[in-house]
Amino acid sequence: MRDPDGFFLVPILFIGLLLNIQPEQPDQVIESSLSPQTPIHHVVVLMQQNHTFDNYFGTYPGADGFPGNLCVPIDPAQEGNSPCIEPFHIENHSVEDLDHSASTFFLQYNDGRMDGFVSALNAQNQDGTLSLGYYDGRDIPYYWNLADEYVLFDRFFSSAHGGSIWNRMYLVAGVPGSEENRIPDGGYGNISTIFDRLQEAGISWKYYVNQYDPSLTYKSLGETSFLDPQVQWVPLLSFDRFIDDPELSSKIVDLEQYFVDLREDNLPAVSFVLALGASEHPLTSLEAGQRFTKNLIQALMESSSWENSAFILTYDDWGGWYDHVPPPQVDSFGYGFRVPAILVSPYARKGHIDNTELDFTSLLKFIIDNWSLEPLGGRSLQVNSITSAFDFDNPPRSAIILPFDRISLEEPNRAPHRIVIYLIYGSITLLAGVLFIKVFRSDENSAQN
Amino acid sequence: MKIFLGNPGIKKIGWISAILIIASVVRLIGLNSFGYNSDEAVYSGQAAAIVQNPVLMDLFPIFRAHPLLFQFFLSLFYFFGISDLTGRLLSVAIGVATVYVTFTLGKELYGDVVGFVAALFLAVMPYHVLVTRQVLLDGPMTLFSTLSVLLLARYAKYWRSSDLYFAATAIGMTFLTKEIGILFIVAIYIFFSLSHEIRLRFRDILISAMIAFTLMALYPLSVMLAGGETSTTARQYLVWQLLRLPNHSADFYLRTLPLEFGPLVLLLAILGFFLLWKERSWREILLMVWLVVPILFFQFWPTKGFQYLLPIAPIVSILAARTIGRWFYSMRDHPIRLGGINVGTLAIAIIFISLLIPTLQVFTPATSSSFLAGSGGVPGGREAGEWIAGHLPDGSTIMTIGPSMANILQFYGHQRAYGLSVSDNPLYRNPSYRPIDNPDKQILMGEIQYIIWDAFSAQRSEFFSEKLLGYVQKYNGRVFHIESIPLTTGSGQTVDEPIIIVYRVYP
Secondary structure, three states: OOOOOOOOHHHHHHHHHHOOOOOOOHHHHHHHHOOOOOOOOEEEEEEEOOOOHHHHHOOOOOOOOOOOOOOEEOOHHHOOOOOEEOOEEOOOOOOOOOOOOHHHHHHHHHHHOOOOHHHHHHOOOOOHHHHHEEOOOOOOHHHHHHHHHOEEEOOEEOOOOOOHHHHHHHHHHOOOOOOOOOOOOOOOOOOOOHHHHHHHOOOOEEEEEOOOOOOOOHHHHHHHOOOOHHHHHOHHHHOHHHHHOHHHHOOEEEOHHHHHHHHOOOOOOEEEEEOHHHOOOOOOOHHHHHHHHHHHHHHHHHOHHHHHEEEEEEEOOOOOOOOOOOOOOOEOOEOOOEOOEEEEOOOEOOOEEEOOOEEHHHHHHHHHHHOOOOOOOHHHHOOOOOHHHEOOOOOOOOOEOOOOOOOOOOOOOOOOOHHHHHHHHHHHHHHHHHHHHHHHHHHHHHHHO | OHHHHHOHHHHHHHHHHHHHHHHHHHHHOOOOOOEOOHHHHHHHHHHHHHOOOOOHHHHOOOOOOOOOHHHHHHHHHHOOOOOHHHHHHHHHHHHHHHHHHHHHHHHHHHOHHHHHHHHHHHHHOHHHHHHHOOOOOHHHHHHHHHHHHHHHHHHHHHOOHHHHHHHHHHHHHHHHHOHHHHHHHHHHHHHHHHOOOOOOOHHHHHHHHHHHHHHHHHHHHHHHHHOOOOHHHHHHHHHHHHHOOOOOOOOHHHHHHHHHHOHHHHHHHHHHHHHOHHHOOHHHHHHHHHHHHHHHHHHHOOOOOOOOOHHHHHHHHHHHHHHHHHHHHHOOOOOOEEOOEEHHHHHHHHHHHHHHHHHHHOOOOOOOOOOOOOOOOEOOHHHHHHHHHHHOOEOOEEEEOOHHHHHHHHHHHOOEEEEOOOOOOHHHOOOOOOOOOOHHHHHHOOOOOEEEEEHHHHHHOHHHHHHHHHHHHHOOOEEEEEEEEEEEOOOOOEEEEEEEEEEEOOO
């Protein structure tokens, strides 16, 4: 808790004198209360864009992916008579930025029947069949490798049934921020964010933005009539205090600083990362996104922070793609459809698929609980945390740089048959032993003769 | 007690025990002070792969260039844990066993004195000591080849069929240790062709040939039956060896080996050969073919390795000992004494010391950053590898100047390493190695994260050293770790010379 005016200092000292104890410096009091409740001392959150769980992991073995015999009707109104579309591997199909407005969500959701995905997009004059396309280990090998090694969440819902702006606000504040999926004209005002809580508690944090331009904030809207993606995807740039207060604004930095901080052993307790160009938003390269993520994770693994870190990769909204799990409607904003989410940590369970019902505010819940912060409003009070994905009973696992190529778990065994080697060379070794015994026994005999 | 010491049998045991102790001591002093060199790392890596060590089996394929008899034997010890010292201790044991077989051979050919003297020379011969302190195939191959000579000598002496069969078995073992052992089949053929006094029965020839070739056939058979991706490497290796460019000049052995055999030993061996020409028999023919065939072969073979001529070391020892033994024999009634000491004994002592002094230099730390393959461990390699194992994330990929350092770092560092100098043309690269197709692309894509420069490879290939450092500069390489060795400058000062530098690249 910050106490710039020393308002609480006098009573604390007074009580200290009464109790005849050595008064402690306020900083030391804060230090002792800052200790994380788990071995996790660093949380890094990377939020990419616009994919559903089924779109990325619908065919991942063991996960709650596409149901068997799935076929989504082109026109759900025809009730069983409509031709339908089965999920298909996207391969070389051209993709487009599918509509992912709140109205499309409700049409696709169709009161929980989950059969309006094609028709909703067709109604927008888009190719609705594309929503049933999926990627797999051939297209996103690195993410599938991560899932093999760490934790894949298959009940992780986007917080809101709209696009990026609501969902990213949920990630930082646990609330949508506005009634409409847009940044209010006057910014977000006094809504508390997780960064306010961290700042109050004296816990380090940073928001790393790829190719960060500090001149672009929500206030730029009036000048350009186009809200830059950086502003849409970094909610803090729509808060006056995070723009104007030098202490707060200094924590929103270019991504280059992330690598410098890791090298200099200076990674904050909580870091959020915005990829910007490599966001995997449809029409951008999935490979570029994966390489971006790989660089972040790899740099973390090479740093001294790795041993006490948790890296969370997730996606801000569903992007119009199909997902088969009806999202629970916990309030008037969501949940939205499931999104991919992966936890990479030395304490992450190995190759684990976590079925806990989660959303973006679950990450806030974890941060709040871990550093014993004042609770935030909204959902972060009630949701599940991600703690079930950790195994704190065992020592941390050492870092492992996963290859970019898919490690196939089902690849035929191309190693030589060791039994042949054991048999042949084992027999020869025995024979060599017998040879020596014979030779030197006869040597002894001839010596005796 | 007096009776006990006066017993000639006990005396002999005492002498040979003393020689074997000397052989062991000179091979064991500071045995593990330096880490493995490239070949040692490869053979130990293969042994680890045979026992399915979870880390090393992915980095070292079982089948590479040679048969697996020694690696298999080593793998039996690796069931109890992987350690570089285990491999070296096994090599030492094999080296000491060779000294004993040399003693037996010398004794069988020329009597006890020659046996003892030959064993003593081999026990401290720099060449044999140096090679049998390393995990190389040439030490065990020399053991089996010397055993083959011993058994051939017994056959020639006693005409027992079983000795010929045993000799065929030993030749098979020689081949199964290192395929170049097939050379000795040629040597045996020449030996029997020139030794007319030895009678050979057709049945014995047939059975011996069957034994030898059946054993030899087990190598290709094991490759074929074991299958797997890496078994093709073994098949490609012979083709590559036949087509590869020379790695050393024609005078390589002449420049390097005489000092390693010991000039006095060599001189005695040559002197004896000429002085005792008239006394030649099948014994000298046997020794000479075992000497000449490998020398001629490797003189003309494009690939010359420092340790390749090790099988001739016991033969050279016996030839030198033969000269001394003959002199002892001729002087036995009227020995010449100097200060009360038999001159022959004095000569042996002088030669022994002349061998021991350079041998002891094997243990002194490196004073330069140059390195000859096969001549010992690589300073700093193990330390750098262990640093890598402790500090780099699993799955890291390293680029080195050449494959030699890559092998060492893979063994100790447990991370995959590729040599920049490995050609992408299959005609010009060892099929065991994988080239880096496009270093720029692989660095930019994050597939190579570390670049490691080392003084030994840089000294061998300035071109690739500069190229490697070019990538360090181009991709913002930052020094992560430096391995240094203390070097003495011309002015007598000791300075820490960086010999291995680990860079992290940030494309």
